[in-house]
Amino acid sequence: MTDKITINVNGSEISTEPDQLIIEACEDSGIHIPRFCWHKRMDPVGMCRMCLVEIDTPRGKALVPSCTTKVSEDLIVDTESEVVKKAQEGVLEFLLINHPLDCPVCDKAGECPLQDQTMAYGPGESRFVEDKRHFEKPIPISEIILLDRERCILCARCTRFSDEISGDPLIEFIQRGNKTQVNTFPDEPFRSYFSGNTVQICPVGALTSTSYRFKARPWDLKKVSSTCNCCSVGCSVELNVSQNKMLRILGEDNDFTNQGWLSDKGRYNFEYLHSDKRITLPLLIDSSTQEISINESMDLISNEIFSQKTSSVSFIVGPNSTNEEYFALNNFVNDLKEKNDNNEDINIYFSDDYLYKGFFENQEKLGEIKDLDLADTIILWSQDIKDNLPTLYLRIKQAVKNGKKLLIFGHTNTAIKELTEHYFGEEIINKNFEFNVEISEIPDFEEFILDKNVVAILGKSSPIQDVEPITELFQYLDEKSNLKVLNAFSKGNTFGALQNIDCVKGLNEFVNEFDESKRNLVFTIGANPVNNSVLSKKIKDRLIISDFVVALDMFLNETTELANIILPTTSYGEKEGTVTNLEMRILKQNKILPVPGSALSDWEYWSMLLNKIDNEKLFESEIELNSLMCDGYIDKEILPSFENLNKPKNLDGILNFKPINIEIENINLINLEMLFVHRLYGDSSSQINSPSISMLGSERFIEMNYATYFGSYMLNNDVVTLTQDDVSIQVNVYINDSLPDNLIIIPINRRGFQNLDPQKKVELEVANSREQLSVS
Ligand code: SF4
Ligand code: FES
Incomplete structure (x- = not known):
């Protein structure tokens, strides 16, 4: 100090x-x-x-x-x-010589630093009578950002953000003198995962978002702080609502997590809340689909649960529930087990292909995001960090800018290779994600870790990789360095599920443990495993032969279509609760919107079903659940109760721990031909029902190196037809020479790729037409 x-x-x-x-x-x-x-x-x-x-x-x-x-x-x-x-x-x-006085029609008016400071510090009148600058307005500089150049005061906040912070300098000053203007380069739109931050920090209304333009005046907005659930960083946000409609999400500056920045997915993925495709009443799907009441649905489901014939109950949970909801589900499952002699057959599975045992045994080893700023070396072996933990990528980039050394293993983070001190690609890690050499013999490695402060961000790069090499790397680092680890599970509230469910299994366990000789009741809870999983086909087959499927969801999708009953649920903004981020920081989510139709939060369904098992039991409220949930935390001094989290000193969240039990077997597949990756934008129900960003996940593409791409007669960006058995898809091809030979990157969260077998070769042929290239 x-x-x-x-x-x-x-x-x-x-x-x-x-x-x-x-x-x-x-x-x-x-x-x-x-x-x-x-x-x-x-x-x-x-x-x-x-x-x-x-x-x-x-x-x-x-x-x-x-x-x-x-x-x-x-x-x-x-x-x-x-x-x-x-x-x-x-x-x-x-x-103000050139800035237009168009405050009555400008979105920024009411929260505009130029307007406010002119009132507070300005001269009161202008001596200029000449014509101001005029430009064509507005010009779209990407699918989601509009630019009104004449409003720009040339402060360089947007250009510096894009250059220094996000690392994609796509917006710049052009021309000189009186003609200086901010703009993008010809034919290069402002396609950045972080472009919305420039709209938030622009001190005038020069940059605006398509989703908010002309929607509201700032003084009409109702605002509440909350926590984003797009990934497990847990970015602090402010939700802006007018007339019961979410209109905007802004980043809040939380020093521990996002430091004010958001990914565009986190910022713009909210229009689905008001989609007319939301399910608002329970649906019974028989020979036809009919709306039923909540009471009827609860009776039907409890009859199924208590049917003498039901011998297996499976819960496939997604990452968007609150800690309180996972806690309520866990309670319900425990009560069900008590009632049921055959405890083995009631299980909770988490819907994420990338989940594995991780490194939780030693709490002392668990790192915080801010440890990146104190480390000597940062080691990254995980899914593509920019696509899956975008604001963590910004923190890594900042740490590198401040002199920390970044070492990357594997083939998923090729896009940030230029940030690294060493990129350990094909010569060190083969395409099955196994070490080609002993770790101790990796050239130029030891000097970066021996007795150094190391933060390792560790997670599976491929859903079907053997996790042993990651464990080997962890053990080696643990021996040689002063190690902190961040488990890189990326989905929403994954860590909340791990903290509040006694035993979490994976989708592979669901597939393997499913016994069709039994009577199977399956619940899916905000999860769509029939899409976006390498096991989608197998899961679909099992859901089809299940005796009864209950889906808790907001939309019809590939999974809910197979359900017998669909229960309408709520989203973030519509419920109060807590979430846990990847550091085990518990943060508050607040309610600001009314619930649509008869939709209920997950916990209310579990409470009603619990009450059917045991008349004595019923959870009354989220506050009650929160206080019961707090009992399980290890550090009793700083419990993440609503009361504590609402205190100003705790608005950035509270770190606390619970024992974690993940029962997932290693999937040891070899001969990987395809590397399935999750891109930031995909085909989730929330994204395809958010018009501003729905098209951003529509492109189908694959990546490979030149050698894999049969020779150079086909050019980069060619369109090819990819075929495997009876699957045939037209895709763009991007050449990525950081990939090993014969490994093709496939975005699993884009429609059409789910039925491919990652261990089988695909055929590629130049496509005759481009008709099917995009999906809507
Ligand atoms: S942030 Fe706004 S005012 Fe500043 S340079 Fe960019 S567009 Fe112009
Ligand atoms: S010169 Fe200091 S704020 Fe702009």
């Missing part, structure tokens, strides 16, 4: 860290300095001059930008002098 220094601001002494910028030191002491270009999560550029302050120098008083000037002992700063005020008025008058 460095010694603090004292500076004098506006006549008062404040104490500050020695390396801070004047703007930060003042901010920390409650003194606001107006600014446009400065953003605490980006490098300062001093573009706008709105933050000018007066300081005492040996040569007298001087105006300096407070966002680029550091504090020093006994520095005297004046943020309110007449000279400062005159400078602020000048900057604002200058900015």
Whole structure:
């Protein structure tokens, strides 16, 4: 800890860290300095001059930008002098030469720093009568972002974000002088996984989102803080609602997790909430589909559960329930087991191909995301991090920028190869994800780990890989370094399920344990395993022959179509609860929307069914469940109760642990011909029912290296027909020369790929037409 220094601001002494910028030191002491270009999560550029302050120098008083000037002992700063005020008025008058006065039709009005600061610090009137700049407006710079160039004040927040933070500099300043404008490059749209952050940080209405433009005025919005459930980072968000409709999601700055940033999936995946395709009443599917009441559905289901003939009950859970809901399900299952002599045949399976035992034995070894900032070396062996844990990718990128060394193993993170110190590809890891050499003999490895602070982000790269090599790597690192591990399970509230379900099995266990000689009752809970899994075909076969299937879901999909009863459920924003992120940080989700139709949250169904088993038992509320759930946490000092999580000091979440029991057998398949990967955008029910982003997951493509691609006569981006047995799909081909020979990357969460066998070869032929390339 460095010694603090004292500076004098506006006549008062404040104490500050020695390396801070004047703007930060003042901010920390409650003194606001107006600014446009400065953003605490980006490098300062001093573009706008709105933050000018007066300081005492040996040569007298001087105006300096407070966002680029550091504090020093006994520095005297004046943020309110007449000279400062005159400078602020000048900057604002200058900015308004060209900025249009279109606040009545601008989405930013009401929350616009330019509008607010003009009111607070502006000159009151302008001396300019000349014509302002005009541009064609708005121009779409991607499927989801629009640009009104004449509103831009050239602060470079968007360009710096894209360059420094997300690493895809697709938006830049072009032309010079009076003609300078922000724009994208010809034929290169702003296709970034993080583009929505530029809309949030643009200090004027130059960048807007298609999903929010002209939808609401900021003063009409109802707002609540919550936690995103798109991946297991658990980004802090603010939900914005008007007239009971979710209109916008903004990132909130949580120092432990997202630092204010969101992926576009997390930001724009909400329109499904108001889709007219939502299921709002229980559906009984017989020879026809009919709506029934909740009571009727509960009677039918409990009759099935207590039918003397039912001898196996399986629950396939998805990642979008709250901790309280997983806890309620676990209670229901335990009561069911007590009633049922044959305990073995009541099981909970988690719907994620990438789940395996992971590394949970030693709580001391479990890392936090902020450990990335303290590490010497970061080791990454997991699914594609940018697609599956996008804001964790931003944290890794930031750590690398600050000098941490990144080493990547395997073939899934090829897109961020340029960030690495060493990329251990084909010569070290074969296409089955096994080591080609002893770990101790990997060249240039030992020097990065021996006695160093290492954070290892470890997870399965392929759903069907042998997990032994990952364990070997963990053990080696544990021996040689000061190791912290982040288990890279990526889906929503996976860690909440692991913390609150006594025993979690995987989809492979469901397939293998399914005994068709028994009477089978299967529940699917916010899970669609008949799509997006390497086991989809086998799961579908089993659901078809099951005696009774109950699906808790919001939409009809490949899985609910096989159900006898569909129970309508709620989504995030419509329920209160907690979720656990990949560090075991428990964060709050808050309710701000009414529930559609007769939909209920999962826990309410489990409570009603529990009550059918035992008249005495009934969960009354999420608060009651939360308080019961808290009993199981190891650290009793800081329990993640609603009350604690609502305290200002705990808004960033509470770290706490529970014992974890994952019973998943290693899937040891060899001769991998295809590497199934999950892309950020796919064909989940929520995405295809969110019009703004539905088309982003529609492209079908595969990746391979040139050698695999039969020779160079076919060009990059060619369209080919991929055939395996009776499956035939037209796809774009992208060449990725970081891949090993004879390994083809297939996006499993895009329609059409589920029926491929990853161990069998596929045939590729140049396609005659491009008709089927995109799915809608
Ligand atoms: S578009 Fe917005 S964020 Fe980008 S430079 Fe212009 S004003 Fe700044
Ligand atoms: S905020 Fe300091 S120059 Fe823009």
